[in-house]
Every structure is written in structure tokens, then in C-alpha cells.
Amino acid sequence: MAQAGRRWQRSLFPWLLQFGFTQCKSDPCVFTMTRIISGVSHQLVLGCYVDDLFTLYLHEGVGSLYDQFVNALTKRWNVEDEGPVSDLLNVDITAHADCVELKQEKYIAHL
Numbered sequence: 001m002a003q004a005g006r007r008w009q010r011s012l013f014p015w016l017l018q019f020g021f022t023q024c025k026s027d028p029c030v031f032t033m034t035r036i037i038s039g040v041s042h043q044l045v046l047g048c049y050v051d052d053l054f055t056l057y058l059h060e061g062v063g064s065l066y067d068q069f070v071n072a073l074t075k076r077w078n079v080e081d082e083g084p085v086s087d088l089l090n091v092d093i094t095a096h097a098d099c100v101e102l103k104q105e106k107y108i109a110h111l
Contacts, residue, residue, distance in 0.1 A: 008051045019072060021046065035065050044069060053079075054088055056100060 009029075017023065021031035021044075031046045042065035045056040057066040073079055085093050094101040 009048060012048065015076060016046070019069070033065065033069075037063065037065060042066070049089065052088075054085060 024030040047054040
């Protein structure tokens with residue numbers, strides 16, 4: 001279905017805004033949210049591509065902002081957390097303790 005991703009976004013984006021995300025002005029498919037939980041700043045950065053979501057977060061576990069978001073999302077839709085991502089749109093992704101590394105070595109080698 002060619003319009004399935006667009007329909008999903010028309011339903012998802014208002015829900016994200018209602019949940020408390022802020023939509024980026026430079027890329028309408030990127031959302032951010034920051035909340036203080038138990039005196040600790042928690043931040044989520046969420047990217048949406050067609051019908052896939054990519055979430056960056058630092059804190060996880062019961063009660064974290066990520067946990068609250070995933071619980072609310074799964075109550076609203078039948079979605080599945082597929083675990084840590086290793087590549088997205090031909091970009092290799094490696095999470096480190098203090099940063100996220102993005103590489104396009106395969107793409108560059110193909111040029």
C-alpha cells in the first residue's frame with residue numbers, strides 16, 4: 001500500500017505532540033523530548049521513516065522516559081521493539097557509552 005506510511009504518520013505525529021514531543025523545524029520527521037525524572041534529565045530523540053521509528057536515549061529501565069514512551073506507544077498501537085539498531089538507511093550505527101557513531105563506509109566503497 002503506497003500511502004500506508006503517510007497514513008501512519010498522520011496518526012502518529014499528532015500523538016507524539018500530545019505525548020509531549022517537540023517536532024524539529026528543520027526535519028519534520030524528527031522529534032525530541034526532555035523530562036526530569038527523579039532529579040535526572042531524560043531525553044529522547046525520535047526519528048520516523050515511513051513506518052519505522054528510531055529512538056536515541058541515554059536512560060532506560062523501569063520508569064525511564066524511554067520506558068514510559070514505549071509503554072504508551074504499545075498501548076496505543078500494536079508495535080514491537082526490535083532492539084538495538086545496527087544500520088538504518090545504509091548508515092551503520094554503533095552506540096558507545098558517550099556517543100553514537102554513524103558510518104557510511106559501505107556506501108562510500110560502492111561509489
